[in-house]
Each structure stands twice: as structure tokens, then as C-alpha cells.
Amino acid sequence: MIDPAAASRHGSRVSVFITGTDTGVGKTRVTTLLLEALRHDRRDAVGYKPVSSGDREDAALLLASSGLPEDQLDAINPVFYQTAVAPYVAGMLENNPLDPAALIRGYRDLAARHELVLVEGAGGWEVPLAPGYAISDLAVDLALPVILVAANKLGVLNHLVLTVNAIKARGLTCAGIVLNELEDELDTAKITNKGVLEDLTGVPLLAHIIHGQDFLDLEDFPIFG
Known part of the structure; x- marks a missing residue:
């Protein structure tokens, strides 16, 4: 793994790692809303999607919310697989195994040029990226505080407790939870x-996003100062 201390010298003081309890829980939605709020506050913030599989729609949304031109898509999303499976499997199927060091370099390049980098993971906390290397390992190597996104539904409390415990077990700080409503019905x-x-996780609820909400209040995210 990359030396976490070295990674922390490249912007991790204010940057964050955004993960989810699962895929499809709203990580990209939260990341883009935070980027828009930060940029509205005149903060130099950019999104970073280290790896994506299947398509680059999420990366394109981060690019637009970062206010960067289209030719910077590869900087925002350095590793892309055509196959819509976990990156570890996609790398095998496409005969192009992922190099974790490339993800670290991509983050450092952005952190050297911008005040804040919002790193959006792929899927959940333990999604495999390469042999012996998962999303959780990337978060450790970047040495960033973690914001956890969860879709509000039956069973989410179990998923939250498991993921928060896993984050803490890796020696990282879970800065807070964002609860996201995927539909109108309650x-x-x-x-x-x-x-x-x-009470169950020991982690603060930073925001509860109702269905269709298109903004976040930075005052709810003290991590950004």
C-alpha cells in the first residue's frame, strides 16, 4: 500500500472520501450536491471518481459539478472499465488489471491544484479493486476522513453499523452519515x-436528503470549516 502519511500531505486536511453502504445509494448525488454548495461558497472544490465500471455517467456529473472542461474527464476518472461489474472482475475480463498507484497519483495531481478533492468510491466499502486491494484500502492510502452515504430503507441500520465499524477498524474517522431517500413513500x-x-453508530447524521432535493447546506458539514 501507499504510505498514508505521504498521502496526507497532499490535500487530505480538507478533502474527504465519500463511500456508501452499497451501490446505488446516492454517493454521486451527495458528491455533486456538496461540490455545488462548496463552489457556490467560492471554495476551490473538485470531484474525483478514481474508478468506474460500465459507463462514465457518474464521472461526467462530477466533472460538470467541478466546473471543469470536458477534456479533464480522465483527470476526474483515470480508470474506466466497459464491463459493469466490480473493478477487480472487470480488470480480469478486460485483461487490464487495475494499478492502485494510478488512483493515488490521480488524487495527488488534483489535490496539488485544488483546495478540496471529494473522492467518490465505487459501490460499498469493501468493493474489490485489484487482488488484495479494495475501496477500503484506497481510503486508507489516501488517509482521508470518510462521509458515509446510505439509502433510507428497511435494513439500513444493520448496513450502517457494519460499515461504520469497518471504517473505524481501518483507523479512519467516519465524519458523518448522509441518509438519502430514493423515493417519496415513507x-x-x-x-x-x-x-x-x-445512537447505534456513534456517528453524527449530517444530512437527511428527501426525494427530489437538489441542495445541501454547508453548515451541516463542519468538516469543510
Whole structure:
């Protein structure tokens, strides 16, 4: 692995790693809304999608929210696989195994040129990227505080507790949770999850995004100062 101390000298003081309890929980939505809020506050913030599989739609959204031209897509998303599977599997199928060092270099290049880098992971916390190397290892190598995104639904409390414990076990700080509503309808589980997740995880709820919400308030994210 890359030396975490070396990575921390390249912008990790204010940058963050955004992960999820699973795929499709709203990581890109949260990342783009944070980028838009930060840039509205005149902060020099950019998104970073180290690896994507299947398409580059998420990376393109981060690029647009970062205010960067289209020719910077490879800087925002240095590793792209055509196959919509975990990067580790895609690398095998496409005979192009992922090099973790390339992901670190991409982050450092952006961090050297911008105040904040919002790194969006792929899928959940333990998605495999290469043999013996997962999303969690990338977060450790970048030495960044983690924001955890979860879709509000039955079962999310279990997923939150497991993921927060896993983040802490790697010696990283989970700076907070963003609970995301994927649909309009509410049930008892969705209504009550918000009230108990802090007690169960020991991590603050930073924001609860209702369905269709198109903004985030930076005052809810003290990590950005």
C-alpha cells in the first residue's frame, strides 16, 4: 500500500472520501450536491471518481459539478472499465488489471491544484479493486476522513453499523452519515431510522436528503470549516 502519511500531505486536511453502504445509494448525488454548495461558497472544490465500471455517467456529473472542461474527464476518472461489474472482475475480463498507484497519483495531481478533492468510491466499502486491494484500502492510502452515504430503507441500520465499524477498524474517522431517500413513500422503518442511527453508530447524521432535493447546506458539514 501507499504510505498514508505521504498521502496526507497532499490535500487530505480538507478533502474527504465519500463511500456508501452499497451501490446505488446516492454517493454521486451527495458528491455533486456538496461540490455545488462548496463552489457556490467560492471554495476551490473538485470531484474525483478514481474508478468506474460500465459507463462514465457518474464521472461526467462530477466533472460538470467541478466546473471543469470536458477534456479533464480522465483527470476526474483515470480508470474506466466497459464491463459493469466490480473493478477487480472487470480488470480480469478486460485483461487490464487495475494499478492502485494510478488512483493515488490521480488524487495527488488534483489535490496539488485544488483546495478540496471529494473522492467518490465505487459501490460499498469493501468493493474489490485489484487482488488484495479494495475501496477500503484506497481510503486508507489516501488517509482521508470518510462521509458515509446510505439509502433510507428497511435494513439500513444493520448496513450502517457494519460499515461504520469497518471504517473505524481501518483507523479512519467516519465524519458523518448522509441518509438519502430514493423515493417519496415513507414507512415505519424509514421514519424511525433517522432517530436512532446516531445512537447505534456513534456517528453524527449530517444530512437527511428527501426525494427530489437538489441542495445541501454547508453548515451541516463542519468538516469543510
